[in-house]
Amino acid sequence: TTRQLVMREKLASIGEIAAGVAHEINNPVAVIQGNLEVARALLGDAAAPARREFALIDEQTERISEIIFRLLQFARPDEYGTDTSSSLPEQIVDGCLPLVRHLMNRSKIEVVRCDRSTREVQMPRTELQQVLVNLIVNAIHAMPSGGTLTLTSADLDKDGRPGVALSVADTGVGMKPEVLARIFDPFFTTKAKDGTGLGLSISHMLVSRRGGDVAAESAPGVGSRFIVWLPGTKRPA
Numbered sequence: 001t002t003r004q005l006v007m008r009e010k011l012a013s014i015g016e017i018a019a020g021v022a023h024e025i026n027n028p029v030a031v032i033q034g035n036l037e038v039a040r041a042l043l044g045d046a047a048a049p050a051r052r053e054f055a056l057i058d059e060q061t062e063r064i065s066e067i068i069f070r071l072l073q074f075a076r077p078d079e080y081g082t083d084t085s086s087s088l089p090e091q092i093v094d095g096c097l098p099l100v101r102h103l104m105n106r107s108k109i110e111v112v113r114c115d116r117s118t119r120e121v122q123m124p125r126t127e128l129q130q131v132l133v134n135l136i137v138n139a140i141h142a143m144p145s146g147g148t149l150t151l152t153s154a155d156l157d158k159d160g161r162p163g164v165a166l167s168v169a170d171t172g173v174g175m176k177p178e179v180l181a182r183i184f185d186p187f188f189t190t191k192a193k194d195g196t197g198l199g200l201s202i203s204h205m206l207v208s209r210r211g212g213d214v215a216a217e218s219a220p221g222v223g224s225r226f227i228v229w230l231p232g233t234k235r236p237a
C-alpha cells in the first residue's frame, strides 16, 4: 500500500541519516555518561539531594544510546546486510533465550517451544536473532505478572514459495485495534518512559529486506502473536 511505501521510504532515509550521524552522537553521549558517574563519585553524599535529577539524566542518556544502537543495527549494511548464510530456525531461537533470560527471572514466565520446521531460513542468523529478540522482549514486557511465552517454527508455503513461519506468542496485555494498526510505524510507542518505537519497524524492515514479512494479531487482555515468515529451503542432508 502507499502508506507502507511511505513508511519504508521514511525508514530508509532514517537509516541513511543514522549511518551518517550516529557515531557523532555516540561520542558525546559516552562523555556525558562517563562524567555523570565521575561527578556522582566526586560529590559522594553531597549528591544525595539531586538523586532524582541524576537518575533522570542517567535514564535519558541511556535512552539516547538505545535509539542510536537500534538505528545503527539497521543502518550498517556491511555487518547486517551482506551475510547471506542460511540457518536452522530452532538453533536461532536457542540463541535468543540466553539473551532474554534475565528479563524473565523477574516475572513468572513459562516458555513453551515447538520446533517443527524441516527447512532452513534464508536470513543471516544475527539478523533473525535480532528480530526475534525484539519480539520476545516485547512479549515479556506485555506480561508483567507472568504468563506463557510460546515460540514455534514450522514449514509454511506462501504464494507458492517455500518458507518458514516463526511465531512469538504471549498471554499478556494484548493490544487494542488502534494500537495494533500502528505498531510497525517508526517511533510509535505506548511505553512513554523507555520505549523507542523502533523495535518492530526495524524488525519489519529487516525481514522485508530478506523477502519475508511480519504479521501480528492481538486481543486486549488475552495476548498477542507475532508471525515472521521467511523464504526457506530444504536443509542439506
Ligand code: ADP
Pocket (backbone or CB within 6 Å): 134, 138, 139, 142, 170, 172, 173, 174, 175, 179, 183, 188, 189, 190, 191, 194, 195, 196, 197, 198, 199, 200, 201, 224
Ligand atoms: P517499543 O517496544 O520501544 O515501544 P516496538 O516497535 O517494539 O517499540 O513496539 C511498538 C509498540 O507495540 C509498543 O509500544 C506496544 O504498544 C506494542 N507492542 C509490541 N509488542 C507487543 C506485545 N507483545 N504485546 C502488547 N503490545 C505490544
